[in-house]
Amino acid sequence: MNDRLARVTLMRLAEPGDAVMGRLVASRGPQAAVGQIRAGRPDPEFARWFAESHRRGSAVPQRERLTARLERMFASWAARLEAADPIRDLAEGERSGGRLVVPGDCEWPTQLDDLGECRPHALWLLGEADLRFSCLRSVAVVGSRAATPYGTHVAAEFGAGLSERDWTVVSGGAYGIDGAVHRGALAGRAPTVAVLACGADVTYPSAHHSLFAAVRAQGVLVSECPMGSHPTRPRFLVRNRLIAALSRGTVVIEAAVRSGALNTAGHAVSLNRHLAAVPGPVTSETSIGCHRLIRQGKATCVTGPEEMIELVGAMGGDLAPEPRGPVLPRDRLNPETRSVLEAVPARTGAGPATIAVAAGVDLETVLSCLGGLAAAGYVERVPRGWRLRPDRPPGR
């Protein structure tokens, strides 16, 4: 059994992200790991490591319990191994258009190695884009399935804005934020990456059939589960670590207090990736999680794709434009002229002496300022003195 077949087998044995299996594979290699599972029992050194790393205190009965627990794990893996058929898995996966990538392959995204023992054994990919290349400049965009129209609007704007600037979107495949950000990204030219909690060939939710087809055409569907696997709740949570690990940073758009998106945010932080959150109305349940991340200082507040790119992009090279209001004609007046303008009444005219007292400047200055203001169309002379022109430039 070669390395690829061993990894295809491992996908069938433990749940993705199983740390004990991960340790076994990382320390013994995939082929030897399968061999030990087939033998039905761990090697003594591994059993010692397991007992050491899981014990609380040092009682002998506890050690026996831990040994028994590890043996039960091996037994359940062995039971699954009986049913596994990696050659068929590989052939069927490739028949449905998929490709298997394993560590060491050209298309393997090496940033997944940051996951250590929780690194996936292998990935099934479906789609035109090259995963490794796509993820070099990528941002994870995650959020609530039960998104509001505000959330899906913002997600689509982020997707389109990132894609237009050649940044790849990484997200899941769910309703709400996930779907909206992929749709936005597909409007641009960059690839978009959907990491699924089910098999890469399973459309879940099924209403996303045409969306997944579009992602396959312009991006790539990714899964660490065997083809045909159905999604379960823990698989969603475990899948989130891949979304965080594949990208340079994660932005949360809408998350309620108990959103799975906050789990992805936690992975991003523990992987030393950038974390950002988009604020929303404080009256909205689905923004509570975002505001909490910002309040706690875990996430940077970002309001648009440019600001997200500034966060994850090259230092100084990807700065977002500062928001600026319009420059009003009034801004170009000097302070003395401005204070004279402030003192000119709107309806009934006032004489220069009155204006001078109101503005706190001397009469000579008032007269020269009024001349300039009249020439610029701000004020006009009326029988009783000076007043503002009704059609003056905006701002006063």
Next chain:
Amino acid sequence: MNDRLARVTLMRLAEPGDAVMGRLVASRGPQAAVGQIRAGRPDPEFARWFAESHRRGSAVPQRERLTARLERMFASWAARLEAADPIRDLAEGERSGGRLVVPGDCEWPTQLDDLGECRPHALWLLGEADLRFSCLRSVAVVGSRAATPYGTHVAAEFGAGLSERDWTVVSGGAYGIDGAVHRGALAGRAPTVAVLACGADVTYPSAHHSLFAAVRAQGVLVSECPMGSHPTRPRFLVRNRLIAALSRGTVVIEAAVRSGALNTAGHAVSLNRHLAAVPGPVTSETSIGCHRLIRQGKATCVTGPEEMIELVGAMGGDLAPEPRGPVLPRDRLNPETRSVLEAVPARTGAGPATIAVAAGVDLETVLSCLGGLAAAGYVERVPRGWRLRPDRPPGR
């Protein structure tokens, strides 16, 4: 002329916040300041200070220009002094129900002394509440005049929430956020403080007539301008320093890029008061200023009055409750039982062995977990094995 009459006179001479006048009053006292202005020229030491603190470089012609400039200032103050009638001002102010408070009075809010030379000479108050006592526990709430319905809703919630918890609101008297926060505060029992850029007896905007009457009844109207003064643009900006100085902290609810509220925020920062901002939709122009303050790290993100009180209140004594989602029955299951529950299909039943392989636990555990889950109403036995009950507790 006594101290009070001198201060009433000073209110007529220079614009509020005039730093040169402030320095003159702080160093010479109000009576001597009026005396110098009446004499029409500064004492030599003050002239030297002015020239020193305003010069750029050391050229002699520049010094002469500065001396001339100070003399022009004194001349314009002297011209206003001619027209001033402090005895009438005091009598008319008191006739319209106002009271004058000056530094040293019982009702003088000593936190205004933090303004240094920009401290107001005196304040006119109109209303039932004691200003100094009201501001001991106070929060400034400021924001856009052109507020959205979202902004006015949030402002009213802040006003009511602060007032219910015995915190005084300090704000201006404008449309938008100012008006909404006072209305909210009036729903509670705490006083509310409106600091005006016009005379305390001037209703600006005039549509706020009944609002100002309600503030007078439950709180206090405050102004550093003589009674009857009309508002000008610079007076609004200068007034903002009083709002920031009177309160323990300022919260900005909705501010566009060029909002006057950001000026108040700047005063709060330079006075070492707490600064907070309320986030809003990133699609809203009127939240750009708030998001920028949060992004720049100048303001803390707050989403409700409790969080604002936590920021400005006693350390550890005024903590806001953590937002929490509902506790689902599923949360109380142990991890093993939960993974068995995840593996139980929804429609067609599955046998315990299949469930065991899917859940990754041994058969014995599955059987004991299924028994417990059936007793708790999660699963039921059907001819082909076990499946989820349609009427199971929420969450799975």
